Amino acid sequence: AQSVTQLGSHVSVSEGALVLLRCNYSSSVPPYLFWYVQYPNQGLQLLLKYTSAATLVKGINGFEAEFKKSETSFHLTKPSAHMSDAAEYFCAVRLNNAGNMLTFGGGTRLMVKP
Amino acid sequence: DSGVTQTPKHLITATGQRVTLRCSPRSGDLSVYWYQQSLDQGLQFLIQYYNGEERAKGNILERFSAQQFPDLHSELNLSSLELGDSALYFCASSVGTASTEAFFGQGTRLTVV
Numbered sequence: 001a002q003s004v005t006q007l008g009s010h011v012s013v014s015e016g017a018l019v020l021l022r023c024n025y026s027s028s029v030p031p032y033l034f035w036y037v038q039y040p041n042q043g044l045q046l047l048l049k050y051t052s053a054a055t056l057v058k059g060i061n062g063f064e065a066e067f068k069k070s071e072t073s074f075h076l077t078k079p080s081a082h083m084s085d086a087a088e089y090f091c092a093v094r095l096n097n098a099g100n101m102l103t104f105g106g107g108t109r110l111m112v113k114p
Numbered sequence: 115d116s117g118v119t120q121t122p123k124h125l126i127t128a129t130g131q132r133v134t135l136r137c138s139p140r141s142g143d144l145s146v147y148w149y150q151q152s153l154d155q156g157l158q159f160l161i162q163y164y165n166g167e168e169r170a171k172g173n174i175l176e177r178f179s180a181q182q183f184p185d186l187h188s189e190l191n192l193s194s195l196e197l198g199d200s201a202l203y204f205c206a207s208s209v210g211t212a213s214t215e216a217f218f219g220q221g222t223r224l225t226v227v
Contacts, residue, residue: 041220043204043218043221044204044206046215046216090157101159101170102159102216104157107157
């Protein structure tokens with residue numbers, strides 16, 4: 001069965017600093033991978049997705065993620081954090097043929113200090 | 115706005131009661147998914163419907179059931195509620211079962227007291 005591990009339930013960065021949120025997955029077949037963001041009292045919004053095309057995926061709001069099969073990782077990065085990036089971020093995986101059932105990681109709360 | 119509408123936004127009820135959560139998918143989406151987000155379990159997939167038929171089940175309790183109606187809206191029924199059922203319940207929708215993006219509603223926050 002597939003699973004997702006997000007290292008660090010809380011990450012704090014200064015405004016303008018690099019954001020790095022870690023995600024490792026396990027899957028017996030090539031996965032589809034996703035990053036979602038959840039702002040307070042909001043639903044989940046898709047940031048970006050990997051669907052076996054380019055390994056470097058660019059998403060909304062300046063975020064990107066790189067699929068590394070050898071490391072079974074899909075870390076999320078942003079060169080320069082903004083205060084508005086403060087939110088909870090979820091990495092998710094689904095099997096190619098599993099409909100859209102997503103297995104989510106535990107989430108990482110990103111805090112941005114002024 | 116994702117286009118997925120969930121009602122009500124908040125629900126407070128007592129243990130042992132039954133509630134119904136409602137979801138209207140995006141226009142044109144045939145698949146509906148229900149997820150539960152709780153502090154101890156995180157985000158978990160509960161169940162999926164596609165064009166009125168159950169397509170996949172996840173960690174859904176027997177006290178919970180769902181259905182999708184001909185107009186494609188879906189309801190999640192939670193019965194014999196326990197304190198531990200307090201959570202945020204999300205509905206998501208997608209065009210089909212193989213499409214790569216699901217759109218999430220803003221959730222229904224259920225508090226069982």
